[in-house]
Amino acid sequence: MVTALTKDIVKDWLEEVKDPEIPVLSLNDLGVITNIDVSPDHKVVVNMTPTFTGCPAMDVMQQDVKDVLEKRGISDYEVIVSFETQWNSNMISEKGRIALKDFGLAPPPGHDMIVDIDIIERAKCPHCDSEDTEMKTPFGPTLCRSMHYCNSCQQAFEQFKPI
């Protein structure tokens, strides 16, 4: 007997697709997969939304999703990238936030959709958990990261910036 293909199964498959720039973070946990649809005839539609408009990793992520679907034997699929749902950093899951910290990147502070300078400056050091830190610049090595310095352990660190 063949098990029926469901949304949850597809979601589970996508767990193996990671952010190319942060290889510990799955696309599910990053929050860029906004919808998965499986029609009765097993056509799979995956909707995705970019973290940043100019994020060069988006094409790679989209291709990775396609590769996983093909690897699982799905030939009838569509992977749609759109701004219908806008990504924001609150969409990173709790598991994702822990993965970010383990990777050495401070997870973005939660916000109520209003991001101002106070929120970005409030970064907790991912190495020693100190809150005595200062922001050096909101622009880091990738669009999604800001750069900070910890006054307690005297290490520079990056934060996945709130947006």
Add this chain to the structure above:
Amino acid sequence: MNQQALKELLYKMADDQLILGHRNSEWTGFGPLLEEDIAFSSMAQDKVGQSWQLFKILNELGESDPDTVAFMRNAEQFHNCQLVELPNGEYDFSLIRHFLFDTAELIRFQMLSESSYEPLANLAKKIKGETKYHSMHAKVWIKQLGSATEESITRLQQSLDLAMPYALGIFEPSTFENELISEGIFAGESALKEQWIPAVTSVLAETDLIMPDLQLLTPQMGGRTGTHTEHLQPLLDEMSEVFKVDPTADW
């Protein structure tokens, strides 16, 4: 929906983002300090990415594909305001332009997040979140350098006086202004300018810089209808050099 009006709006915004993105990228490797080098490079990446998405909407409305549109047109086919095409100059000029333009850009995309044209409203919601960082970055430096030393204040003031007539050219009204407003696509250039003036004034008020008297200035118009300074064509030539060698190349 009036497609011509919509396209004109999209083209001018996409061109603004593309050209200023390119100007910002010229700071890569030349920033006055490493953080500013990275900041301008990051903002360049954001703006070029945003222009690409705007060109993509145009493509869906029947225009050519984004690369062709970006690289194969001549200066007179571009609709960016003249402010964004001016050479970077010294850091003080780039900073002032960044402040004046990005303050307007943030308000523009906030307004557009209410647009009746849904693809644009969705994209605008995204862009305004990113532009907030650009606008905050500009404000931080204007506030610091605008009240630092005599040299920094004098240089910024000179750049402000030079840039302001061009900045007013951002708000050059479209021939489709009424259609855009009545169809709820965009609330219009004068509504934007009305919000921009107090936003700029309030930041400058926290510095030793003096807001020029806008009544006495003649806005530098023409960019929106394809009249540009001598600086745009050389910029386009450089930008499209690689693409023009082999437009079909893929890598």
